């Protein structure tokens with residue numbers, strides 16, 4: 360084996376309150392996050408939404424200490440993974456490539472090049488694949504590879520998702536069991552999986568496997584848990600006016616409370632680190648909703664972070680992936696014709712001079728309307744709830 364590297368892909372998060380607006384701008388500039396029919400609208404809309412969402416988002420980050428813990432936890436996971444690989448006889452450098460904040464994916468690739476890495480495992484820290492998460496990072500890497508042909512010297516393999524790994528499933532089941540056992544009556548606790556949502560169109564129109572993988576993942580965990588407790592799966596953190604995967608977490612909590620459920624064990628299922636949506640949304644907002652609705656015991660399963668069984672399993676996964684035939688980025692970004700990454704196929708009429716002129720005029724009208732909306736606080740985006 361030549362020099363070995365592992366590239367951990369993650370989302371990134373604002374480290375201090377001043378970072379929130381530029382972080383949101385980066386996030387909303389991603390066409391895999393907001394899919395617009397006109398690419399020229401992406402940056403103006405990202406600017407508008409990030410400017411107007413920043414204050415509310417800053418208040419949320421303020422409630423969890425003024426910034427996201429994601430960078431620190433991901434660094435701890437990288438160190439733990441490096442040590443675990445070492446114990447298995449694999450000397451590897453572990454790199455972190457964030458999609459929307461520091462250390463950016465581009466910086467990680469520059470360091471991988473500088474260090475002369477010859478074999479690379481690309482490992483997203485998202486157990487399940489979504490176009491909006493791992494897909495977006497793979498897409499960026501594909502672009503970097505196209506721009507720099509010297510990267511072709513690296514023999515890499517990309518891991519699309521790994522939610523069915525036995526060590527991960529077992530670690531989740533153990534953490535759930537520990538929380539259930541803290542309840543006055545453990546057999547009575549309702550297990551409530553809360554996954555980050557995505558717009559329904561991702562699944563139904565673009566073929567995102569995310570919902571299928573989430574559902575399968577919860578089934579595997581419930582099987583490994585091997586208890587008779589009832590369970591529910593719901594989706595949290597929706598943004599904007601379109602329909603997201605349902606049931607929504609807040610509605611599902613209210614329904615369970617109305618059915619007389621008194622003990623809830625909430626399991627964040629789509630992410631492996633503590634972050635704003637566990638620490639603020641679940642621990643503060645959903646707890647309040649649940650308690651007001653009559654839930655007496657509300658417990659939340661901690662994120663895996665550096666759980667030793669989990670990290671050990673990631674190390675096994677890395678070793679196995681490096682030994683197997685490589686999976687190219689083109690394979691994981693375009694796995695089959697049913698999944699569509701952005702941009703959608705361009706139709707010929709989009710490039711005609713007529714369309715170009717009208718696109719330009721509409722862009723100016725749209726941009727002025729958006730500016731007016733931002734200044735006055737009134738307009739169609741406020742009306743539909745995107746701002």
Ligand SMILES: C=CC1=C(C)c2cc3[nH]c(cc4nc(cc5[nH]c(cc1n2)c(C)c5CCC(=O)O)C(CCC(=O)O)=C4C)c(C)c3C=C
Pocket residue numbers: 370371372373386391392393412416427428429485489491492555556557558598629630633634635636
């Ligand atoms: C599997 C996990 C995630 C999916 C799927 C996902 C899709 C998705 N997210 C947004 C919009 C936002 N996400 C934000 C933060 C955020 N998202 C994830 C994970 C997934 N997102 C994480 C781990 C975080 C938190 C990072 C941190 O700082 O700790 C935010 C910013 C926070 C806020 O203002 O609410 C937005 C906005 C969309 C639109 C989307 C699917 C299309």
Ligand SMILES: [Fe+2]
Pocket residue numbers: 555596
């Ligand atoms: Fe998100």
